[in-house]
Amino acid sequence: MEAHHSEIRILKEIAELLNEGTEINGLLSEVLAKLLHVTGLSSGWIFLVEPDGKHMLAAKENLPHALAYNDCEPMCTGDCWCLDRYNNGRLQKATNIIECKRIESALAMKREDTNGLTHHATIPLRAGNEKFGILNVGAPNKTHFEPEELALLESIAFQIGTALKRIKLIEVEQETALTAERNRLARDLHDSVSQLLFSLRLTARGGAEMTADKETKETFTYIQDLAQEALSEMRALIWQLRPxxxxxxxxxxxxxxxxxxxxxxxxxxxxxxxxxxxxxxxxxxxxxxxxxxxxxxxxxxxxxxxxxxxxxxxxxxxxxxxxxxxxxxxxxxxxxxxxxxxxxxxxxxxxxxxxxxxxxxxxxxxxxxxx
Incomplete structure (x- = not known):
């Protein structure tokens, strides 16, 4: 019963954090730090994966130096088993356990600064049928996660995936609203300012044709040219707002x-x-x-x-x-x-x-x- 209450508390804390976030990278870093704190794990990282398979290290927490040197170069280049399984569709749930190819590569280079991290659990980030990336977590000398641990991590990963989908939907809504506002502004400019400039050009042209005074004619012609130039600029602006x-x-x-x-x-x-x-x-x-x-x-x-x-x-x-x-x-x-x-x-x-x-x-x- 106590373990069950602990899991509920962890899920609640993670959910509260995810519900507050609106910016993906900052949110993932906060959630990862919270996850490690409440579970007692020491290291973690999140890959966001594009549909074409390209991955980005979106968040990291307490990476051993063997993986973090050179601005996390070992994490940002090359492939690994967890990404391979994710991209070919074999990674469908929390997996216990994938040995880390990146850490093995570090050990092969005789690096000793891996902080005892040799394995990690891998959990896909998804919401329904949509996939967003991978959550990896581990701890020094930990080579096995119990089924209940994997179940908890899977629940957290689902929360993260749902939050990512929510943020992406918000971005789409914001872009739609911005487009609608551009269209409204373009209509207003066309119906008001452009029409005024057009009327000014015609008035100046009429004034130039009606007067016989040379200086007055030149002034009207100058006003006509300015109005035409402003009208051209306005049309270009309207194009930019609403193509x-x-x-x-x-x-x-x-x-x-x-x-x-x-x-x-x-x-x-x-x-x-x-x-x-x-x-x-x-x-x-x-x-x-x-x-x-x-x-x-x-x-x-x-x-x-x-x-x-x-x-x-x-x-x-x-x-x-x-x-x-x-x-x-x-x-x-x-x-x-x-x-x-x-x-x-x-x-x-x-x-x-x-x-x-x-x-x-x-x-x-x-x-x-x-x-």
Missing amino acids: RGLENGITSALLDYGQMLGLKVEPEVSGVISLPGKVEEALWRIGQEALANCKKHSGQEKVLLRLSMEAHQVEMLISDCGNGFYYDDKQGEIPTLGLQSMKKRAEHLKGQFKLKSSPDKGTTIQIIIPV
Whole structure:
């Protein structure tokens, strides 16, 4: 009875912590520390695993130095038995016990700083049919977990998986709400400010045609030109807030946006470009910034837009043969805020950003994002 009450207390403490969290990495670190504290285990780590099998060390607690040196390099590179079993579908429940290939590799290198950790239990993180990753826990010289220990760990792992699903659903809801707000703002700008600027341009044009005074005519013409420039800027802003044509795909949207800027965009598309919403949104924003840069800086109207999809990744390349600028990719510093923003958007989705440019030889931006 006492052991049963202890398990309920542990599950309650973990549940309370999980219910408060909204940021995945910080939450997993807190939960892992709490789990080790209440169970008396000493070390643990959590791998989050992408659908393509790539893993990320999302949380760690009290790792022996043999696994933690070089910013946890032994944990972030290579494969291991627990990940292999997870990816091929053989890891369905808490397993007692998987010998740790990473620790064995450390011992083979004659490292003695493993703190007596030789084995660990492995538990999949899931919610229903969705899988998110793996929870691994262990203690010095512990080579066996009792069935009741595995059952408790499995219950905790299920709680973690459910919390991960909840957080991901919240993120989707937030993105949906943000899109709706952008659409509302775009409508308001179109219905109010754009119409006022259009009326101002027409009024200035009429004033210029009605007056015979040269200076007055020049003033009206100047106002007309300013209103037209502001109207063009407003239309571009509305495009950024609510991309018309994105419902027809990213290629169509970027072609239309380039046309609005006065560019001649030459598309090359290969593979079936059917993308998740997050990826399409990122490519759209990156493409907007890249095309706007072509318009402002390249001095050329022709732009190459290449989109391809293969092997679980999408690649977008935007290239011009214009003025270009000096850039050495070895310097590691992106020169402008716009380019830095593109890089951050790509890396936020675990993608790659590549920039190539040199004076009078144009600029090429390449984005690769896993899907």
